[in-house]
Amino acid sequence: MRKKLLTAVAAALAIAATAFSASAADKLKVGFIYLGPVGDFGWTYQHEVGRRGLVAALDGKVETTYLENVNEGPDAERAIEQLARTGHKLVFTTSFGYMDPTLKVAKRFPKVFFEHATGFKRAPNMSTYSGRFYEGRYIQGVIAGKMSKKGVLGYIASFPIPEVISGINATMLGARTVNPDIKVKIIWVNSWFDPGKEADAAKALADQGCDVLMQHTDSPAAMQIASQRGILAFGQDSDMIKFGPKSQLTAIVDNWAPYYIQRTKDVLDGTWKSTDTWGGLKSKLVVMAPYTNMPDDVKKLAEKTQAAIEDGSLHPFKCPVIDQDGKTVPCEGGTHLSDKQILSMNFYVKGVTDKMPGK
Amino acid sequence: MVLLEAIILSVIAASTPLLLAAAGELVVERSGVLNLGVEGMMIMGAACGFAGALLTGSTFVGALFGIVAGAALSSVFALLTLGLAVNQVATGLALTILGIGLSGLIGAGFVGQRIALAPHLFLPALTDLPFVGHIFFGQDAFVYFSVILIGGIWWFLYRTRAGLVLRAVGDNHTSAHALGYPVLKIRLLAVLFGGACAGLGGAYLPLAYTPFFVPGMTAGRGWIALALVVFSSWRPVRLVGGAYLFGAVTILQLQAQGFGLGIPSQLMSSLPYIATVVVLVLISRGRGTAGSASPASLGLVFVPDR
Numbered sequence: 001m002r003k004k005l006l007t008a009v010a011a012a013l014a015i016a017a018t019a020f021s022a023s024a025a026d027k028l029k030v031g032f033i034y035l036g037p038v039g040d041f042g043w044t045y046q047h048e049v050g051r052r053g054l055v056a057a058l059d060g061k062v063e064t065t066y067l068e069n070v071n072e073g074p075d076a077e078r079a080i081e082q083l084a085r086t087g088h089k090l091v092f093t094t095s096f097g098y099m100d101p102t103l104k105v106a107k108r109f110p111k112v113f114f115e116h117a118t119g120f121k122r123a124p125n126m127s128t129y130s131g132r133f134y135e136g137r138y139i140q141g142v143i144a145g146k147m148s149k150k151g152v153l154g155y156i157a158s159f160p161i162p163e164v165i166s167g168i169n170a171t172m173l174g175a176r177t178v179n180p181d182i183k184v185k186i187i188w189v190n191s192w193f194d195p196g197k198e199a200d201a202a203k204a205l206a207d208q209g210c211d212v213l214m215q216h217t218d219s220p221a222a223m224q225i226a227s228q229r230g231i232l233a234f235g236q237d238s239d240m241i242k243f244g245p246k247s248q249l250t251a252i253v254d255n256w257a258p259y260y261i262q263r264t265k266d267v268l269d270g271t272w273k274s275t276d277t278w279g280g281l282k283s284k285l286v287v288m289a290p291y292t293n294m295p296d297d298v299k300k301l302a303e304k305t306q307a308a309i310e311d312g313s314l315h316p317f318k319c320p321v322i323d324q325d326g327k328t329v330p331c332e333g334g335t336h337l338s339d340k341q342i343l344s345m346n347f348y349v350k351g352v353t354d355k356m357p358g359k
Numbered sequence: 360m361v362l363l364e365a366i367i368l369s370v371i372a373a374s375t376p377l378l379l380a381a382a383g384e385l386v387v388e389r390s391g392v393l394n395l396g397v398e399g400m401m402i403m404g405a406a407c408g409f410a411g412a413l414l415t416g417s418t419f420v421g422a423l424f425g426i427v428a429g430a431a432l433s434s435v436f437a438l439l440t441l442g443l444a445v446n447q448v449a450t451g452l453a454l455t456i457l458g459i460g461l462s463g464l465i466g467a468g469f470v471g472q473r474i475a476l477a478p479h480l481f482l483p484a485l486t487d488l489p490f491v492g493h494i495f496f497g498q499d500a501f502v503y504f505s506v507i508l509i510g511g512i513w514w515f516l517y518r519t520r521a522g523l524v525l526r527a528v529g530d531n532h533t534s535a536h537a538l539g540y541p542v543l544k545i546r547l548l549a550v551l552f553g554g555a556c557a558g559l560g561g562a563y564l565p566l567a568y569t570p571f572f573v574p575g576m577t578a579g580r581g582w583i584a585l586a587l588v589v590f591s592s593w594r595p596v597r598l599v600g601g602a603y604l605f606g607a608v609t610i611l612q613l614q615a616q617g618f619g620l621g622i623p624s625q626l627m628s629s630l631p632y633i634a635t636v637v638v639l640v641l642i643s644r645g646r647g648t649a650g651s652a653s654p655a656s657l658g659l660v661f662v663p664d665r
Binding site (some may be wrong): 036037038039040041045154186187188189190191193194195196197198200201203204205207208210214219220221224228242314345353354355357 | 362366369373376463464466467470473476537564565568569570571573574575576578579580609610613614616617618619621624625628
């Protein structure tokens, strides 16, 4: 209900904003739809950082609008259409649930270009884009395997969807290359964003002997708990070093700006095409925060791992991948699991003792 | 034993914001007003509390800011429902929406900043006691205050004349009015008190729980506080039990997952709410015998004789 109202207000403001900027008709208008508030210090915040990067890079050539707190579902369709209707030529919709609404609007506005994050449906005027965050997870696994003295990692997970599962698996595969006996304790908080609950989960993991924490939730709460307890942790979505100066080993940072700049340039140059971009460390869509709070040999190993993933000599899901029950997973991508297998991952790899929710 | 102590400390921390907010709402509802805007007042308390603490470097000032912010937002509710006799349910819901939006606006400039955690009590000999030391003598001021607050509310409601009048207003505002009690004034004070408590409960989150501010950080705790008031059947002592039970279930389900007990986390997460539903059923079945103190005029608009 609140999101509906906020959306309505935001949409009204968007109309007002476009009315005021009628004189700037020669600028390309670029719109963004956000799931959360821009101040969530996580997912939406990083998209906002990307938008600001776009404005800074193409100053004078673009004019941007964003609508935040847009609910996934019918509301989203209205919000996206609002942007298309008010002269925006390029619209980024930044959450999985905007997939069908974006497609519907894209069909109605064939001259407007749409970009949908993390989805799989495309159209002649609708592209998709996402990040290979599992690559960063693998490096984190290697670091964690080296840094954990007790050999027990703590993992705060949100929902058992393929993206989260593949993150857990990539971590474990990385960690087991340096410590085959490593264990991981997983706590599902069933929320993307609840700082209090994330902190409680972090405390529980620390109480139970985990000495390296990682998370697939959006707030810096776990980092702060790690800092208070004097243990190590990884940041998520954003560089969270200021929340744990002595705790953060590194962080997976979503770096959308280069993509937003490139795609906007394509529209300006008239070369925009419908594509599917799944960028990782190599394309700098996924960036690792500086490696900190670790000895030089671990840092070197992390850098080496990162370089190997970037030049393609190492794939986190290289075959053979053994699942939790000891069975070998079919190798559909030649030497590694195929993208499709990663995008629909619903099994744990060997070494994870947790039972997957709902299985 | 060390683990048990850590769990108890986590439970106390998780329960305190619920207890603070629910204590205020209990008084509000006992006066016959249903303010569903607890979530909005809490998040306002969180935003302003954090701002206060960041600007002055003092947890105490932050808590005061939170109290004032909660009370200020509740005064809007009071103006509408008491002054203009608007529907309380609709106003309360609107208050939540307003609070969430406004707190995001106020807090926008503070996102990404951090402050020191609220200081914890330290008594050289007592805090070092094994097991009980930190639980009884090592908490932050909010925890001690929440206990004093509940004691105070109990004493006020059951041992003072003013408390009796407040309950009378909540049970039958027409009679109370006929007896010459200023119904609207009493309700105004109750609503402001409730707002202050909710604001303090909200301020607890960025000041003592997770020392940073992000929009929406109360994440539904205001609604749990509302459920707790019903859960306690409007009795302060039961409220303490309820709040700690909610806190305990929240923490224990996380611990259980860490130990790999194999209980579905979704089921564990829903336990507090299932408990509330069960209690509601018990209350309605045993009305009169189970001792529900549900105020008879709860949620009804009162307009003095014209």
